[in-house]
Amino acid sequence: MNARVAPLASPAAPLSEASAGISVTNATVTYRNGHTALRDASFTVPTGTITALVGVNGSGKSTLFKAIMGFVRVSRGDITILGQPVEKALKQNLVAYVPQSEDVDWNFPVLVEDVVMMGRYGHMNLMRIARRSDHAAVDEALERVGMSAMRKRQIGELSGGQRKRVFLARALAQDGRVILLDEPFTGVDVQTEAAIIELLRGLRDEGRVMLVSTHNLGSVPEFCDRAVLLNRTVLAYGPTRETFTRANLEKTFGGVLRHIVLDTNIDGGSIDIISDDESPLLLGSGAQAQAPVEELETRR
Numbered sequence: 445m446n447a448r449v450a451p452l453a454s455p456a457a458p459l460s461e462a463s464a465g466i467s468v469t470n471a472t473v474t475y476r477n478g479h480t481a482l483r484d485a486s487f488t489v490p491t492g493t494i495t496a497l498v499g500v501n502g503s504g505k506s507t508l509f510k511a512i513m514g515f516v517r518v519s520r521g522d523i524t525i526l527g528q529p530v531e532k533a534l535k536q537n538l539v540a541y542v543p544q545s546e547d548v549d550w551n552f553p554v555l556v557e558d559v560v561m562m563g564r565y566g567h568m569n570l571m572r573i574a575r576r577s578d579h580a581a582v583d584e585a586l587e588r589v590g591m592s593a594m595r596k597r598q599i600g601e602l603s604g605g606q607r608k609r610v611f612l613a614r615a616l617a618q619d620g621r622v623i624l625l626d627e628p629f630t631g632v633d634v635q636t637e638a639a640i641i642e643l644l645r646g647l648r649d650e651g652r653v654m655l656v657s658t659h660n661l662g663s664v665p666e667f668c669d670r671a672v673l674l675n676r677t678v679l680a681y682g683p684t685r686e687t688f689t690r691a692n693l694e695k696t697f698g699g700v701l702r703h704i705v706l707d708t709n710i711d712g713g714s715i716d717i718i719s720d721d722e723s724p725l726l727l728g729s730g731a732q733a734q735a736p737v738e739e740l741e742t743r744r
């Protein structure tokens with residue numbers, strides 16, 4: 445992936461007017477079957493940051509994304525995006541969404557470049573006739589994720605990592621100032637993960653707002669400034685170094701988290717590994733339950 449930080453074809457407007465990129469206040473989401481997936485959730489995601497959204501399966505991560513995207517309504521509480529109500533922000537095309545792979549119909553007969561052009565729909569009129577600027581944005585986005593050579597391929601023919609790149613390119617083409625990424629690292633190799641992280645860092649430097657749900661605990665301290673720990677409500681949020689403590693992680697992941705202690709035989713020391721399997725988080729020898737993140741080391 446070409447991870448250079450380049451201006452987009454249609455650069456975003458200045459991003460400084462609202463410091464809270466996403467603000468969620470006491471949000472409760474109850475599905476039609478009566479199941480409350482999210483209760484009284486509150487947190488903010490500042491602009492120019494990457495925030496990790498971590499929690500077990502079923503903790504409400506996708507529900508939260510759906511609420512921010514206006515796909516489900518909050519029955520109580522409030523969500524604002526760059527200071528605006530969700531509906532208004534969506535109308536202004538402020539939010540781009542990179543879905544989980546499972547949420548996409550990969551048999552749908554569509555080319556890579558068509559998927560990326562979908563990111564431009566909000567910029568077009570009702571007839572959806574692409575202008576030169578739309579084609580330029582698609583070209584640039586494909587280039588930026590290293591998928592230009594595959595633009596004429598059917599999406600069903602792509603590997604897991606390539607599929608992620610295509611949907612990232614769609615978000616880039618949309619030029620959303622807020623980007624939501626649902627499990628961007630699932631099913632991708634280490635090299636693609638590193639390239640995606642590099643791309644996200646570039647977007648952060650442009651002042652965009654990113655909320656990234658991930659199971660890769662090990663990579664969170666590496667690239668996320670902040671973290672939101674979720675289990676049907678927000679258990680903790682704030683700078684990663686303050687929230688990513690063993691106590692908070694254990695509260696969030698409960699019995700799902702594997703906690704392995706390796707005896708290193710070096711100075712009689714040991715290494716604690718906290719893992720939900722994909723990318724483990726290593727805690728140094730003798731780490732205390734409240735160890736802040738600067739004591740944590742990550743390794744793949």
Ligand SMILES: Nc1ncnc2c1ncn2[C@@H]1O[C@H](COP(=O)(O)OP(=O)(O)OP(=O)(O)O)[C@@H](O)[C@H]1O
Nearest residue numbers: 475476477479481500501502503504505506507508
């Ligand atoms: N449309 C729906 N109707 C009823 N319940 C739902 C619906 N969608 C999700 N749920 C339930 O809400 C809870 C939260 O689901 P959600 O998909 O938000 O979790 P998640 O944290 O994204 O999980 P995963 O990590 O597996 O993607 C789950 O118990 C799920 O069964």
